[in-house]
């Protein structure tokens with residue numbers, strides 16, 4: 001559902017923690033010893049849950065999403081999720097969980113009972129904070145008022161709607177299952193159910209004009225939800241659009257749309273706090289902020305990614321992507337649902353940290369680098385100084401922040417930390 005994309009130098013993804021991979025390739029693993037946080041407190045922990053099914057596959061989508069055939073195997077999925085969680089417990093024992101993100105795929109295909117079972121189990125097995133942010137991604141084509149209210153009654157505090165556009169032609173070109181009327185109705189239902197609603201919207205759509213982009217954005221802002229995620233449609237490998245590209249706006253027009261978005265959102269009091277994320281005060285997404293600041297997250301479900309810190313190492317995990325294979329493996333309870341697991345080496349940590357931290361408009365407290373990587377800031381001081389001298393990075397008031405120039409060339413700035 002999260003189609004998070006942008007055409008900034010950063011690349012296209014600002015996905016929910018745990019869902020798929022980032023736009024920039026990570027450095028190859030080097031054969032060196034691992035590195036942990038020593039005696040420092042462990043960073044905040046979030047939970048990502050992947051629901052892999054959709055009504056049908058959108059032609060631009062490269063997420064781990066699969067067209068549902070017949071009834072969803074909800075019982076098997078929930079049993080496998082429970083088994084996946086229980087096998088992960090020794091890795092996170094005693095830690096507080098600050099947020100849950102149920103992403104996909106289309107999690108709103110799950111019944112209210114399934115979401116309730118899931119959240120009840122998380123509360124029983126985890127130290128989930130009473131005021132934890134709990135987001136569920138929903139497709140307007142699967143929205144039901146009663147179901148949204150039930151999700152909220154079970155503990156969902158935030159709904160993220162994959163609206164993408166309010167233009168029926170554009171929605172058809174994107175292969176979406178909903179139309180503009182359904183999108184408006186879903187927003188209304190979501191706002192009645194929870195206080196925090198995000199709308200995903202894309203621009204630079206097939207055949208879109210600047211006026212069309214303006215109409216979409218103004219429509220999205222008119223609902224006064226707390227959060228907007230505004231992404232540039234990009235052609236991803238192994239998608240239908242990559243094979244049969246639709247007519248897309250050229251780079252100049254797409255840049256004009258991006259500029260318009262930045263100006264129009266600012267004019268109406270929206271804060272762009274990350275490359276693709278805009279919020280009104282009090283509505284920033286806690287879960288994604290934890291991810292962007294190199295916090296920890298456990299990823300459960302097919303294809304989910306996780307990152308977990310320990311005193312002696314920082315671990316990345318990825319689950320098997322195929323839903324049936326993940327279900328079968330998870331139920332075996334032998335750890336075989338985990339397809340990849342590796343310890344990050346110290347050389348990787350600066351890039352891993354900066355990859356997302358620099359996407360934040362206000363940057364991060366410099367102390368967070370040490371708190372979340374276990375490395376002293378001296379490890380990257382020469383790079384920081386060099387970037388500062390070139391006007392790409394600001395180090396004022398103890399914060400690391402890309403300057404306006406650095407923001408324009410964010411990929412290049414991040415790559416400086418690769419070595």
Ligand code: SF4
Nearest residue numbers: 001054057058061105
């Ligand atoms: S609804 Fe479309 S874009 Fe969203 S995950 Fe499913 S296939 Fe991908």
